[in-house]
Amino acid sequence: MRPRFTLFDKNRLQTLLTVSLTRKSTTNTTASTIFAVSSGRPPSAIAVIRISGSKAGLCLSKMTGRNDPTPSKLFFTPIIDARTGELLDRAMAVWMPGPKTFTGEDCAELHVHGGPAVIESVISSLESVSDDCRPATAGEFTKRAFFNGKMDLTAIEGLSDLLRAETPSQRRLALLQADGDLRRFYEHLRGELITATAHLEAYLDFGEDDNIGDATLTNGTFLPFSEVNQSMRTWCRRDVTLAY
Known part of the structure; x- marks a missing residue:
């Protein structure tokens, strides 16, 4: 079953794709x-x-x-x-x-x-x-x-939050993100998803092999999603803290 995207998801996906392509094709040789x-x-x-x-x-x-x-x-x-x-x-x-x-x-x-x-x-x-x-x-x-590869989108968002921070807790949270805390989590998550994909492909190709059990597939596949859920709760609390 194909995943269904809301209008927000489609717009956000298009923005990320556009930014990615623009970043790859942009150089500073002709910039004013x-x-x-x-x-x-x-x-x-x-x-x-x-x-x-x-x-x-x-x-x-x-x-x-x-x-x-x-x-x-x-x-x-x-x-x-x-x-x-x-x-x-x-x-x-x-x-x-x-x-x-x-x-x-x-x-x-x-x-x-x-x-x-x-x-x-x-x-x-x-x-x-x-x-x-x-x-x-x-x-x-x-x-x-x-x-020019000096900042990513998470660091830019963190910098924006840091400039708007009005309390010590807002400053600490914004500085964590500006310093790459969220980027490092995404890099870790990417590695977990690559591993989960490898487990799934191996299970489909060699499912009858006793060395690849259901537990290995289940744990390797659902662990990243568990981490995503935990991260969403953490960063939602962060956004509430920054807002208030």
Whole structure:
């Protein structure tokens, strides 16, 4: 008997298939360089402007006048307008070459003062560096991290929960998922299902063999489903905790 899918199941399945195919076919060789304020709304003491893409190094060089910064080390620098050379701010900056970055691409950050005028002038200057440089869309850094294999869907969901966490229990649960707790369970479950499939195929081919008993087949087949049920109860409780 063929399994029946609800409309929700079909839509979810289609989404997963589309994401999987897109992830396999997407590369970062033609992607534009993006930038955005990643530290919250101004005004603030500090505003972190994150840059990601193949032109991140060029952006950093044009904005600071530095061509050889030490990777992953903050340095104090004047921030200058890439078009006119005008001093915009004095701030900290950092260069992070890919692929060992959040997005998997070359990245840079400018830690400027968080006044609206400072931020607007820096953003405007970054846009002028190259035709490939543009402001990031909502969630685009995380999207690139996913497409470049730096995060999976469970980690992205955990990160979203972590950003919305308001209590210590919410923070702990969200951090577990962001760190791969749910992904590791799915990987374990996948192994169990592969083993169950092997047991079933062996039973169909060699069912008369005394070495393959009904107990082996039953235990090997239903154990993964028992673990799924337990996991669903656990994560349903988690969702209730995050909601309230």
